[in-house]
Amino acid sequence: MKKLAVAAVMCSLLSSYAVASENNTALNKYKGFYVGGGVGTTDFHDKVSSEMSKEHGIGISTKSDTAYKVITGYQFNRIVSIEAQYTSYGDTKYNIVSEGDTGKFKVKQQSYSIAANVGYTFDNGLRPFATAGLGQMFIKSGSFKKDGGLYRLGAGVEYQIKQVPGLGMRVAYEADFYTLEDKYNNKDYDQSVGSWYVGTTYKF
Structure with a gap:
């Protein structure tokens, strides 16, 4: 009888350990550091050139470049991640026509940001999400x-590929909002630049 009792206790303990391990494994697959990258199209809303065009009758056309992203973050559970990004929006090329004269220049924009990534990871691997955070914008045009x-604000959807544990794909739109000060005319312009992009991530 004692042997049967000991065996029963051992089976119970082993069963409890197996269930706990399985639950921990299920939880851990939603946790971890991840890195990745993305590529997309730049979407620049330049109120400075728009107002100048209206006020002075200047013809201004723009052509945006390709956007590139480097992504790193940590996922805490099915719902919340913290994500840092470097985004290069490439060169926005300007073509100016004024009273027969033409001119060209380009503006380069890049940003660093850290944001909360909030969504829900379903059992099938799909995860719709939204991002919101803060960062720093760097602008350069000639000197x-x-x-x-x-x-930063954004939204998108991810898919965790079951056949390759840790590998994910995402499609999203994210935009950076900032204010550009014009000290000469004593004006502030609310600018925004964003990108539709496709990216991949890998979770360790």
Whole structure:
């Protein structure tokens, strides 16, 4: 009888350990550091050139470049991640026509940001999400350089590929909002630059 009792206790303990291990494994697959990258199209809303065009009758056309992202973050559970990004929006090329004269220049924008990534990871691997955070914008055009704070908003959907544990794909739109000061005319312009992008991540 004692042997049967000991065996029963051992089976119970082993069963409890197996269930706990399985639950921990299930939870741990939603946790961990991840890195990745993305590529997409730049979407720049330049109120400075828009207002100048209206006020002075200047013809201004722009052509945006490709956007690139470097991503790193930590996922705490099914819902919350903290994510840092470097984004290069490439060169926005300007073509100016004024009373027969033409001119060209380009503006380069890049940003660093840290944001909360909030969504829900379903059992099938899909995870719709939204991002919100803060960062720093850097602008360069010839010898002109400017930097300042920004806030970031975005939304998208990820898919964790079951056949390759840790590998994920995402499609999203994210935009950086910042204010550009015009000290000569004593004006502030609310600018935004964003990107539709496709990216991949790998969770360790």
